[in-house]
Amino acid sequence: MSRVLVTGAASGLGRAMAARFAAAGAQVLLTDVDEEAGKAAAAAENAAFLPLDVRDEAAWQRAREWVEREWGGLDVLVNNAGVAAAGRIEAVSAEDWTWITEINLLSAVRGCRVFVPLFKG
Known part of the structure; x- marks a missing residue:
């Protein structure tokens, strides 16, 4: 049975992917910054939430x-978390661009840096 962690799994594409993995028999850990929605999504899929x-x-x-601790390892990391901002490039603040880059790019780097050594065993 696969052990899967999905980021941004409280809603949207992340929740849909978590549901598909769970339906296929995987152990799934949903993660998100939205604790309330994340716990509800995990309960609906008989999965864990962090x-x-x-x-x-x-x-x-x-x-x-x-x-x-809980599973003894991980088989699949889904770096799904992402955000978007609307507006003309010159109208979006530098702070917003930093926020977008932190979540959409650097979070995937962070996730891989933490989990790739575990995959390599």
């Missing part, structure tokens, strides 16, 4: 500790 701010390296470490 709060995870993908911008936070320590939160990624806690997620790795969780999968090692």
Whole structure:
């Protein structure tokens, strides 16, 4: 049975992917910054939930500790969390661009940095 962690899994594409993995018999850990929605999504899929701010390296470490403690490892990491901002490029603030980059790009880097060594065993 596969052990799967999905980020941004409280809604949208992340929730749909988590549901598909669960339906296929995988053990699934849903993660999200939205604790209430994440817990509800996990309950609906008979899965686990862990709060995870993908911008936070320590939160990624806690997620790795969780999968090692509870499952003995991880088979699939789905770096799904993402955000969007609307507006003309010159109208979007530098702070918003930093926020977007932190979540859409650097979070995937952080997730891989934490979990790839576990995959390599």
